Structures are given as C-alpha cells and as structure tokens.
Amino acid sequence: MSIVRAHVYVEGMVQGVFFRAGTVDKARSLNIVGWVRNCQDGSVEAVFEGKKDVVEKIVNWCRVGPSGAIVRNVDVNWEEPTGEFKTFSIKY
DSSP: OOEEEEEEEEEEEOSSSSHHHHHHHHHHHTTOEEEEEEOTTSOEEEEEEEEHHHHHHHHHHHTTOSTTOEEEEEEEEEEOOOOOOSSEEEOO
C-alpha cells in the first residue's frame, strides 16, 4: 500500500467545537502522522500522511467532523509525502 499526503482545508463552524482534538484522536487511531491547526480566517488546516486507504478515511471524517461542527467545505490537495512526521499533533 502506498503512502500518500493530503493537505486539507476545512471551512465552516470548525473552531471551538473540538475539531483539532477530534482530528488528533482519529489520526492517531488510524496511525496517520502530520498536524492540524486553526487558521486566522476561522478554518482548520491539516496535513495527513499515511496509507492511502486510511488517509481517505480521515479526509472523509473531516467532511463531517466532531459533533457540534458544521462543515461547509473541504479542500483536499494531494501532495508528495515527505516522511517528515513521526506523530500526529496540533500545530500552533
């Protein structure tokens, strides 16, 4: 199974609803590495690296998010994986 990288931007009511914490929990449970952070414009940005099928699972999870989130749009940019990450974390 090939390793892929997805750079994701999630728009909607996605801050203040535990979106980052939920993303960390989901990514770690799927053995995905990378990071997630809040953006100044109210969106959430994340980078996921892992096996293609599990990265697709977390991208699909981002389309819904945790309870309380209202996701309006998810932009996904598929990039070349860098292998730079060892864990999944919140980036500040």
